[in-house]
Amino acid sequence: MKQDIGDLALFGGGKLFPDPLHVTRPTVGSKDIFLDHVNAAWDRLWFTNDGPLVRELESQLERELQVDHCVLTSNGTSAMSLVIQALGLKGEVILPSFTFVSTAHALQMIGIKPVFADIDATTWSLDVDHCRALITPETSAIIATHLFGDTADIEALEALCRSENIPLLFDSAHAFGCTHHGKPVGGFGVAEIFSFHATKTFHTFEGGAATTNDEQLAARLRKMRNFGFSDFDHIDTIGTNAKLSEIHAAMGLTNLAVFDDTLIANAQSHDHYAKILATFTGLTLRTPPEHVASNHHYVVAEVDHDTFGLSRDNLLQILHAENILARRYFYPGTHRCAPYAESNADAHLPVTENLADRIIQFPGGASIPQEDITKIGWLLAFLAANANEITARMNRLA
Ligand SMILES: Cc1ncc(COP(=O)(O)O)c(C=O)c1O
Structure with missing residues (x-):
């Protein structure tokens, strides 16, 4: 542990962690169960193309998410692309x-213009009034994100989309296992996609899914993920290869078997951070509102430079030097990323831009040892106590 600010790795001291500590490490269930599934696939010599493990995982996920149809795909992005194209x-x-x-x-890859809306300063969900103001005769859908184990402003977005007669989709990559007023994420809007x-x-190593209660949409997605084939000789629609393999499904079945334990372990990590961050000021842990049961997978905090004493970016630099690979998700906001920046040079998204400058994600989730969180917490408290001196020394180095 550090006795003096000279012991910080940034100033030449030893690293707090010998190996890089990423924001998440994969959760794994039983290796034996995984290998049993793999052995069964091996014996069947059936590795892909809508195999029994994929079908079993789809059925289990439909039950878990209380949704009529789950269409597994090779990743979350392919699920989103398929839904966008299947809905035309x-x-x-x-x-x-x-x-x-x-x-x-x-969207952009198939010539649809992404129109970036701001988020609400309190909920961090799509700002419904801003969405309304951005709607034009060209608007064909709204795609909201359930962010960081929280849910979007579902009811208000539904009302807007209903009145505009456009579909509402959700990117639910961060919200597997969450509920909104008791209903699992997965059955809202026209479709939701998961990573x-x-x-x-x-997780399934790599993989994703689209979930929907629309039978026709699900049937179309199933064909589109397999080149448009409806049977051996019939190709009814344009499609691609977005199938999930049996080995990936084996990992999914293995992880789903322990998912309740994963949620408990996520919550323990999150609670541990909550207790630590309550011992000093300046880092406010993001906690979802009461109507959301979070998966607690994301440990996200807002850095208040004035009260914490260090800027978000200085904090990040110090943590990275210690091998704590905290992230500033999502920075700088998609509208400021190179492929979109020029066409959005006039975009005014004050909440997004402000949050992108203040937010930090710490290593969390089910697989991080509690002792590691204790060590990170100790370091954060040390930084808070010595912030002015550290900032002055960083300024001298700059
Ligand atoms: C919010 C969100 N949406 C979509 C994706 C894309 O998912 P995938 O990496 O499975 O394509 C991610 C992945 O990291 C994500 O975090």
């Missing part, structure tokens, strides 16, 4: 800038 979206689609860049790319990337709280 065109023209313009409204989405938050404060989200992962994949949705904007999925099952290894960094997510439920």
Whole structure:
């Protein structure tokens, strides 16, 4: 542990963690269960193309998410691309800038203009009034994000989309296992998409899904993920290869079997941070409102430079030097990322821009040892106590 600010790795001291500590480490269930599934696939010599493990995982997810149809895909981005194309979206689609860049790319790559709306300063969900102001005759949908284990302003967005007669979709990559007024995320809007990337709280190594209660949409998505084939000789529609393999589904079945434990472990990590951050001022942990049961997978805090004493970016620099690879998700906001910056040079998204400058994500989730959180907490308290001296020394180094 550090006795003096000279012991900080940034100033030449030893690193607090010998190996990089990422914001999430994959959660894993039982290796034996995983290998049993893999052995069964091996014996069947059936590795992909809508195999029994994929079908089993789809059924289990439909039950878990209380939704009629779950269509597994190779990743979350392909699920979003398929839904966008299956619904025949065109023209313009409204989405938050404060989200992962994949949705904007999925739209832009097929010539649909992503129109970036701001988020609400309290909920961090798409600002419904701003969405309303951005609607034009070209608007074909709104795609909201359930962010950081919280849910979007679902009812207000539904009302807006109903009155405009446009579909509402959700990027639910951060919200697997969350509920909104007791109903699981997965059955809202016309469709929701999930990412099952290894960094997510439920994962299939790589993978994703679209969930919907619309039978026709689900049938179209199933064909589109397999080149448009409806049977051996019939190709009814344009499609691509967005299938999930049996090995990926095996990982999903393994992780789903322990998902209740994962949620408990996520909550323990989150609570541990909450207790630590309450011992000093300046880092406010994001906690969802009461109507949301969070998956607690994301440990996100707002840095108040004035009360914490260090800027968000100085804090990040210090943590990275200690091998704590905290992130400033989502920075700088999609509308400021290179492919979108020029066409959005006049965009005014004050809440997004302000939040992108203040937010930090700490290592969390089910797989981080509690002792590591204790060490991070100790370091954060040390930084808070010595912030002025540290800032002065960083300024001299700059
Ligand atoms: C909010 C959000 N949406 C979409 C995606 C894309 O998912 P995938 O990486 O599975 O394509 C991610 C992935 O990190 C994400 O965080």
